[in-house]
Amino acid sequence: MKPLLEIKDAVKTIYNDDDNLNILNNINLTINPKDFLVVLGTNGAGKSTLLDAITGTNQLTSGKILLNGDDITSENLAKRSRHISRVYQDPKSGTAPRMTVAENLLLAKRRGLPRRLRLRKLNDHMEEFQKLISNLPTLDNRLNTFTEKLSGGQRQTLSFLMAIIQKPELLLLDEHTAALDPQTSKDLMELTSRIILEKELTCMMITHDLSDAMKYGNRLIVLKKGEIILDLNQEEKNKLTEADLLQYF
Numbered sequence: 001m002k003p004l005l006e007i008k009d010a011v012k013t014i015y016n017d018d019d020n021l022n023i024l025n026n027i028n029l030t031i032n033p034k035d036f037l038v039v040l041g042t043n044g045a046g047k048s049t050l051l052d053a054i055t056g057t058n059q060l061t062s063g064k065i066l067l068n069g070d071d072i073t074s075e076n077l078a079k080r081s082r083h084i085s086r087v088y089q090d091p092k093s094g095t096a097p098r099m100t101v102a103e104n105l106l107l108a109k110r111r112g113l114p115r116r117l118r119l120r121k122l123n124d125h126m127e128e129f130q131k132l133i134s135n136l137p138t139l140d141n142r143l144n145t146f147t148e149k150l151s152g153g154q155r156q157t158l159s160f161l162m163a164i165i166q167k168p169e170l171l172l173l174d175e176h177t178a179a180l181d182p183q184t185s186k187d188l189m190e191l192t193s194r195i196i197l198e199k200e201l202t203c204m205m206i207t208h209d210l211s212d213a214m215k216y217g218n219r220l221i222v223l224k225k226g227e228i229i230l231d232l233n234q235e236e237k238n239k240l241t242e243a244d245l246l247q248y249f
């Protein structure tokens, strides 16, 4: 199978006056199409830095990143965002507050087009957007609500829908349920898993929640001090208990 994403000898160095620190220390990782990879690790292990390198938010010091065999290591964020989408932890970061739910969805659907063209003919898309949210009690009847009026959970659900609406080649979830209450977090995690399977997305998800890490995904890696210290496939993951996982922290 042709890999979707290849990370080769990735190093990210932070230069300090007295000491240099490799926050990514020679990471090698291959992700295949339809993989749902869960990423665990202690605070400061380098998880977000790794996602930053994949999206182009932050460039690597050395190493390569290939998407579908193409070297994207020095491509800028805008170019990569045509293929890669990301949901952050903060519900406020993914949506435009002074726009309605429907306008946000249209912006996401037309990502890559000039902004002035992106909001045209909204009415043509209302039926499609209504269908998209029809099974989601949290957003039902909210298409015309300004995003700033939504709760954190509603906003995060919208951020997630915006991230998948164009069927990205790679979906990156950066603790996307961490700021939500337990029930809302569970609902969004279940929606996430359902949509990833239905749309056959390839996903990399950072979480600190061990039970989510056990329950979701077909592969699990643990990062520590910028290195991958554990990499398990589905079968190996199924044999693991939360207590086993805790030993890596």
Ligand SMILES: Nc1ncnc2c1ncn2[C@@H]1O[C@H](COP(=O)(O)OP(=O)(O)OP(=O)(O)O)[C@@H](O)[C@H]1O
Residues within 6 Å of the ligand: 014, 023, 041, 042, 043, 044, 045, 046, 047, 048, 049, 050
């Ligand atoms: N621009 C920067 N300058 C200096 N240090 C940085 C910079 N970016 C990240 N770091 C450091 O690199 C390390 C890795 O940070 P990163 O945010 O990737 O960790 P993380 O695994 O995502 O942590 P968390 O679970 O807390 O979100 C941390 O020690 C952090 O302080």
